[in-house]
Amino acid sequence: MIPNILTIAGVDPSGGAGVFADLKTFSALGAYGAGVVTALTAQNTQGVTGVHPVPVEFIAQQIDTLFADVRIDAVKLGMLGTPEITRAVAAALRRHNVARLVVDPVMVAKSGHHLLAPEAVDALRREIIPLAEVLTPNLPEAGVLLAGSDDNRNAAAAAPIKTLDDMRRAARALRALGPRIVMLKGGHLDGGESTDIIDDGSRQIELRAPRIATKNTHGTGCTLSAAIAALLPQRATAADAIRDAKQYISAAIASSGQLNVGSGHGPVHHFWNLWRR
Numbered sequence: 001m002i003p004n005i006l007t008i009a010g011v012d013p014s015g016g017a018g019v020f021a022d023l024k025t026f027s028a029l030g031a032y033g034a035g036v037v038t039a040l041t042a043q044n045t046q047g048v049t050g051v052h053p054v055p056v057e058f059i060a061q062q063i064d065t066l067f068a069d070v071r072i073d074a075v076k077l078g079m080l081g082t083p084e085i086t087r088a089v090a091a092a093l094r095r096h097n098v099a100r101l102v103v104d105p106v107m108v109a110k111s112g113h114h115l116l117a118p119e120a121v122d123a124l125r126r127e128i129i130p131l132a133e134v135l136t137p138n139l140p141e142a143g144v145l146l147a148g149s150d151d152n153r154n155a156a157a158a159a160p161i162k163t164l165d166d167m168r169r170a171a172r173a174l175r176a177l178g179p180r181i182v183m184l185k186g187g188h189l190d191g192g193e194s195t196d197i198i199d200d201g202s203r204q205i206e207l208r209a210p211r212i213a214t215k216n217t218h219g220t221g222c223t224l225s226a227a228i229a230a231l232l233p234q235r236a237t238a239a240d241a242i243r244d245a246k247q248y249i250s251a252a253i254a255s256s257g258q259l260n261v262g263s264g265h266g267p268v269h270h271f272w273n274l275w276r277r
Contacts, residue, residue, distance in 0.1 A: 002030065002031065002032055002172070003031045003032070003073040003074065003230070003233040003234060004031070004032045004034060004072055004073050005026045005032070005033055005034070005037070005070055005072070005073060005075070005076065005226075005229050005233075006021065006034045006035070006036065006066065006069055006072045006074070006075045006076070007019050007022035007026075007033065007034070007075075007076045007077075007078065007229075008032075008035075008036045008059075008063070008075065008076070008077050008078065008080075008089055008101060009022060009033045009035070009036075009037075009038060009040060009076070009077065009078025009079050009106070009162055009178065009222070010037070010038055010039035010040070010051075010078060010079035010081070010106075011037055011039070011041060011270065012041055012043045012219070013038050013041070013042070013043055013044070014043055014044045014045055014071045014218075014223055014261065014262060014267070015267065015268070016045065016218040016219040016261070016265075016268075017043075017112070017218060017219030017221075017222045018041070018078060018079060018219070018222060018266030019035040019037060019078075019193070019268070019269075020121070020259055021219045021222045021223055021226065021270065022035065022076060022078065022222060022223075022226040022237045023035060023269035024264070024271065025222075025223050025226035025227050025230060025270055026226060026230045027077055027247075028178070028232040028270050028273070028274060029227055029234075029248065029273055030229060030230070030232075030234065031230040032068060033071075033235070034072070034181055036059065036062040036066065037054055037059075037062070037083060038054055038059055038078075038079055038080055038085055038250070039051055039052060039053045039054055039079055039081050039085075039175060040052040040054070044260055044262065044264065045218055045261060045262025045263065045264035045265055045266055045267070046262065046264035047263075047264070051087060053081050053082055054085075054271045056084045056088045057088075059085060059089065059092075059190065060091075060092055062220075063089070063092040063095075063096070064092065064232065066252035067096045070212040072096075072098070072206065073100065073232075073233040074100035074101070074218050074230070074232045075093070075098050075100065075101050075102070075229065076101075076102045076225050076226050076227045076228075076229035077089065077102070077103045077128065078104050078106050078125065078222055078225070079102065079106040079116070079247050080106070080116065080120065080128075080165065081116060081117065082117050082120055083117065083118065083119050083122075085120075086120050086123040086124050086127065087123050087127055089124070089128070090127035090128050090131065090271050093128075093131055094131070099133070100131050100133050100229070100232050101131050101132050101134075102132065102133065102134045102136065102203035102225050102226075102228050102229040102232070103128055103129060103131075103134070103135050103179070103225075104136050104137075104221055104224075105124060105133040105136075105141045105145060106128075106221070106222070106236060107121075107140070107141050107144060109161075111154040115227045120212070121144060121145070125145055125177060126143075127207055129145070129177045129178050129179055129221050130177065130178030130179070131178075132177070132178070132179035132180070133180050133181060133232070133238060134179065134181045134182075134183060134225075134228055134232075134242065135174060135177075135179035135181070135182050135183070135237060136183045136185065136221065136224060136225045136228065137154050137174065137182075137184060137234060138184075138187060139161045139167070139170075139184070139185070139186065139187075139188040139194050140175065140183045140188065140220060142161065142170050142171075142174055142184055143160070143161065143170075145159065145174065145177065146170065146174065151184075161188075161189075162189070163189075164186070164189075164197070164206075165197060167184055167186055167189075167195075168197055168199075168204055170184060171197040171198075171199040171204060172186040172199055172204070174199070175200075175201055180201075180238075181196070181198065181199065181238055181242070182197075182199045182201065182225055183196055183197075183198050183228070183242055184196060184197045184199070185221070187220070191211065192210065192211055192213055192225045193208050193209065193210060194209050194210075194211050195207065195208045196211075196246065196277070198239065198242060200238075200239070205239065207242070207243065208245050209246060209247075210250075212253050212254050212255065214253060214254075214256055214272070215264075215266065216256035216257065216265065216266035216267065216268060217253065217256075217265055217268070218251060218264070218265040218266060218270060219244040219267050219268060219269050220253065220268060220270075221228065222236075223248045223249055223252060223268055224246070227244075227245035227248045227249060228241055228242055230245075231245055240261055249268065250274050251272050251273065252269050252270055253268050254272075255269040255272035256269050257269075258272070
């Protein structure tokens with residue numbers, strides 16, 4: 001059975017991130033994609049010039065109308081933007097008993113534009129993250145999530161993450177926030193490899209990939225989390241889905257030079273294994 005995967009996220013007109021990138025990823029990985037829009041952005045490969053949140057009531061209506069008709073096998077969350085939207089989406093996920101949820105805690109665009117209001121972080125931490133099967137923060141996002149935690153051990157783990165040992169401690173502290181699995185992405189560390197830490201509460205796994213010298217990294221977080229969501233119903237275990245998603249995003253980054261989109265941080269090549277040059 002072909003899985004139906006839902007993304008709840010913002011729209012990037014350039015197609016490199018957000019809902020459009022998620023739908024490309026779902027399609028590339030053999031899943032049918034559906035999308036609920038939380039925000040419109042004015043954005044290109046160089047930056048974000050404006051954000052227009054969708055009214056909260058209409059976001060809830062989109063979700064409820066979709067679930068009334070379509071079987072949804074997994075959900076990926078991206079940009080939520082405001083505390084009101086975050087709480088409304090959390091309520092909808094609980095209302096529809098969503099079990100397979102991948103949370104990409106989108107906070108800052110590649111250009112540095114804030115996509116999650118600071119006052120929304122607590123709502124994300126308390127209402128969304130405990131519902132997640134997989135949480136996929138990068139290192140700066142991990143620091144923000146842990147810095148405001150009520151648990152002093154988590155706050156301590158929010159100190160600057162500079163080594164793999166720091167990542168291991170942070171991943172364990174993030175899991176204490178409630179997700180079943182944490183994938184802490186190590187792309188911000190220095191070195192010839194990009195190493196991620198997977199923590200399921202009983203063990204930690206390191207996923208390594210060669211660091212690719214390219215500026216085409218727009219939407220990598222969106223694409224990775226979307227790939228995990230697409231593969232969760234198609235793999236025997238969540239660990240298998242995460243490993244295959246890591247391989248997919250690594251190849252998409254490596255193939256990004258085949259595209260010519262914009263003059264800033266270009267997108268990854270979502271269809272690297274499907275298009276003929």
